Every structure is written in structure tokens, then in C-alpha cells.
Amino acid sequence: MKQENKGVLVLYTGGTIGSMPADPNDPESPQRVVDWATFLKHTPQIDPDQVGKRADHIGFRVDCWSLEPPLDSCNVAPEDWAAMAEVIYKNHDDYEGFVILHGTDTMVYTASALSFMLENLKKPVILTGAQRSHTFMSRNDGLQNMMTALMFANAKSANIEVVPEVCIYFGGKLLRGNRCRKMDAEGFTAYFSPNYPALGEAGGVLRVDREHILPVPTQALQLRRRLDRSVIGLDLFPGIQDSGLVESILGIKDIKAMVVRGFGTGNIPTKPEFLSIFEEATLNRNIHIINVSQCLKGGVALGMYETSAQLLEIGMLTGFDLTPESALCKLMVLLGDEDLSTRDIRERAQQSIAGEMSKSLHVQAMRLDADCLISNEAPRWRLSPASPMGGAFRPADMFNAVLRLYEAEVKTDDDTPLEIEIYLNVASDDVLKKDSPNFAGSFKRRNSDEPFIVSFDITSAARMLIKPGERISATVHLANGNGSLSWSKSEIAVFVPSNS
Ligand code: ASP
Numbered sequence: 001m002k003q004e005n006k007g008v009l010v011l012y013t014g015g016t017i018g019s020m021p022a023d024p025n026d027p028e029s030p031q032r033v034v035d036w037a038t039f040l041k042h043t044p045q046i047d048p049d050q051v052g053k054r055a056d057h058i059g060f061r062v063d064c065w066s067l068e069p070p071l072d073s074c075n076v077a078p079e080d081w082a083a084m085a086e087v088i089y090k091n092h093d094d095y096e097g098f099v100i101l102h103g104t105d106t107m108v109y110t111a112s113a114l115s116f117m118l119e120n121l122k123k124p125v126i127l128t129g130a131q132r133s134h135t136f137m138s139r140n141d142g143l144q145n146m147m148t149a150l151m152f153a154n155a156k157s158a159n160i161e162v163v164p165e166v167c168i169y170f171g172g173k174l175l176r177g178n179r180c181r182k183m184d185a186e187g188f189t190a191y192f193s194p195n196y197p198a199l200g201e202a203g204g205v206l207r208v209d210r211e212h213i214l215p216v217p218t219q220a221l222q223l224r225r226r227l228d229r230s231v232i233g234l235d236l237f238p239g240i241q242d243s244g245l246v247e248s249i250l251g252i253k254d255i256k257a258m259v260v261r262g263f264g265t266g267n268i269p270t271k272p273e274f275l276s277i278f279e280e281a282t283l284n285r286n287i288h289i290i291n292v293s294q295c296l297k298g299g300v301a302l303g304m305y306e307t308s309a310q311l312l313e314i315g316m317l318t319g320f321d322l323t324p325e326s327a328l329c330k331l332m333v334l335l336g337d338e339d340l341s342t343r344d345i346r347e348r349a350q351q352s353i354a355g356e357m358s359k360s361l362h363v364q365a366m367r368l369d370a371d372c373l374i375s376n377e378a379p380r381w382r383l384s385p386a387s388p389m390g391g392a393f394r395p396a397d398m399f400n401a402v403l404r405l406y407e408a409e410v411k412t413d414d415d416t417p418l419e420i421e422i423y424l425n426v427a428s429d430d431v432l433k434k435d436s437p438n439f440a441g442s443f444k445r446r447n448s449d450e451p452f453i454v455s456f457d458i459t460s461a462a463r464m465l466i467k468p469g470e471r472i473s474a475t476v477h478l479a480n481g482n483g484s485l486s487w488s489k490s491e492i493a494v495f496v497p498s499n500s
Helices: 036-041 078-094 107-117 142-153 245-250 272-285 306-313 324-336 342-349 459-465
Strands: 008-014 019-021 031-033 062-071 097-101 125-128 166-170 173-176 200-202 206-208 231-235 257-262 288-293 359-365 372-375 381-384 400-412 418-424 439-445 452-457 474-480 483-487 490-497
Touching (some): 008 078, 008 142, 031 062, 107 324, 142 200, 231 245, 257 324, 288 342, 306 400, 324 342, 400 418, 400 459, 400 474, 439 452
Antiparallel strands (some): 019 031, 166 173, 359 490, 400 452, 400 483
């Protein structure tokens, strides 16, 4: 028996796809966004009155909700995202999917925001638009983009896999929306997704890449309605450290979060006075500062290796390979959620919510170990018991795990470095043996000039011994050398693939 096809709801928001010359007799006059009725007059392929009357009709029901008035996308704002999210939330079960007709300029922001606002989305939400409108140009990309987006949104009709995600379809490619960047102001392939493969393609046939789409969630759809726009993006440039700019920006009263676009893998100028501006903001004023890369491809992973420990120390968060647009929208959504504490926001910012980054970070603070000291006098080892490791991931997939000791100081009585061994999950009366499966590594450390973060790479042992939901403890043992190691708090940080 043929299943009923619920059709697609179009959210018409404007943009070039819905623009026409202000003067109908002069195609060169400035373009203006038209209303849905005018748009539909020029788009009989989706007109409900034309079903069965035209060979080129889409062949299923297309209803419309329109932004009032429809806008050039440079004027689309968070309240418009909230209106769109609300419409999708309310109509989620009544359609096969949703298409958002949108201007190209801020499409990636809308796509990113919606991906975080609509948690447990089970239907396709496909944004598309045009560089040239079909409403008055015979050479255009608008009509094909829209027709194909409608087909991706109506999996049943197109006989393809349901893509339960907020996507951008443009110029032949179906891309995850929160991974996209606009790379071309004119070209018909305007978007690319530098750090995640395409979800599908449209040539003569439509193809969905099953491996790359998110699974259909089992929990009910949740709407995160509120957005807090007290966020700002900052592009670093050589010389900014002496400009006084960052201090002024972070000094703005209402700022709650900043996306810092660092150099390469997230590097920033290391001048202590410059770093302390960020430190003051994160540690004293709870401003969330997330670090993403200025590079189009690749990302940052603060504290995955010891080299970037300095930025961890000043409280920066890792944005991995988040796009700057996605980072801003994610922070707006997290800040808008009144149920989240400052700590929750820090945690979630570094974990993938809607497939927006390739890695997630799970941090487990160790308990009961404030002001620890081990030395060749006594005690030689210290056990840091922990609460259960948070997160949900497959341990074997782990990229990397580190044990971090904060404000750590190494003091050696002579020139020989201290040899420090780490063990996971040993009891206080166990004998520490390097050939036991609990041994996580042996590390040499020299005198430190001042207290700093010390991290130990414990990946191999962690893959075997750390399990989400289960308790994890670490023992730090001074195996050799004369001197001492002291630290304040400690934590285990686990970097996992976001789809683990
Ligand atoms: N300024 C237009 C917009 O974003 C450009 C476009 O749609 O291509 O609404």
C-alpha cells in the first residue's frame, strides 16, 4: 500500500532567490525581495493549483510559511531564527521535511543556529537560495536549487534516505549546514564544507551518503528557543597584542562570550600582558572564550599536547574545527539556555552537539587531591580518586587522553630529571608495577621555573581502562630522582571523535 506523502513545508525568508528588479521594466534596477504570492506566480512548478496540470510540477504538496516581511539575509536576526525553529518544531510531524528559502549571505549562520536549536531533529531541514533568481532570469541557479532541495526534503518521494539534519543544498551538493562556509560571492557552487564530507549529491540522480549523515534520533524533538546575543568574534592579527583592542572589547559590560580566531592550530601571541587579558576575562568574569582557527581547513585542540597548555591555563576553550559562524551561533544558543550553568556551557561548548565538529572533549576532574605533593622523602605517590567519567564514547576510538596537573611545580635537587610514573585504577594498597595493565606511562620532568600545567599522555592505557560512566582514578608516582612534584587540582581529558 502506498504511504501517504505529507509533502514539504517551505519557510520563505527572502534573499536573491526571492528578489526581482524594483522596476519591472528595467532588469538592471536594484533587486528587491518579493512576497510569497509573487514568488509563487513565477514558480508554477510548486504551485498547489498546478498539481497534475504540468509535467514539470514537483508532484507533491508544498505549503508555505513566510517571514513577514521576507528579508535580504543581511537583515535576518536571531529572532527570525527563533521564528523559523518554532515553525519547524510545531510542524515537525506534519511534513516529510522542510525547505528554507534564504539569502546566501547569512545562510550558514541560520543553518548553524537551527542545528543547535532543534535537538533530536528527525526530518530534513534544507536551506537553499540563489546567486541568480529564476523569477526574472533565464540563466539562473534558483529554480534548480529549490527543486532539488525540495526533493532532498521529501525523501519518500525521491526514494532516498531521510537526512535528519539541518543542511545546505547548493550547486549540486548537500552539505551539513553547521559545517559550511560561503566561499564565493557569485559562483553557483557558493558553499563548501572544509572539514566534513558532503552528505549527498545531485546530478542526474540524487544520492545521499548514508555513512556521513547523523542517525535518526530516538528521543523527542526539543526546541531551544532562547538565544543570547552577547557574543563577539575576534580575528587576531600580528600587532593586536599591543593595540589595546582586546582589552577594550572584553571590557564591554555585556559581553559573555568571544570566538577568537587564532593563527594556524589556534596559536595566539604569547606576550604575558596579552594573555593575562584573556585570563582576567575567563577566570574572574566567567566570559567564555573559544579558540578556532583562521585556517579554512583543520582546527585547534588546546591541551591535546603540552604545547598549547598555556592557553588552557588562561581558561580558553577548544573549538576544534568549528567554523567561526557555527561557534558564534553555538555560544548564542548555549548562553540562551537558562538551565545551563557556566560549567555546563564550558563543557558543552567543547562537545559536538549537532555534528558541528570532528572531535569532542570530555574532562573528568579528580577529587580530593588539592595541594598534592610527592617527593623522594615521602610520600612517593599520590592516588587521585575520581567520580565516573562523563560522556558517551567508544574508548577504543579515543584520539588522545591526558592527565593534567594544574599549578604543577617540579623541583629537582640535582641535574637529573624526575621520573614520574602514572597508573590508572590502582588501589592504594596495590604494588605499583610497570608491567601491570594499569601502568599508563613513565615521564621525565625537569625543574619548572614557575607553577604551570603539566600533562602526561596516557592514551594507550586510557583506551583500555577509561570507560564512560565508570570511575577512573590516577596514581602519580615518583619512580626515580631526587626532588618533588606538587600540584593543585588534576583532571583527565579525553579527546574522542564526535561520532564515537
Ligand atoms: N544579499 C542577498 C542575501 O543574502 C544575497 C543572496 O541571497 O545571494 O539575501
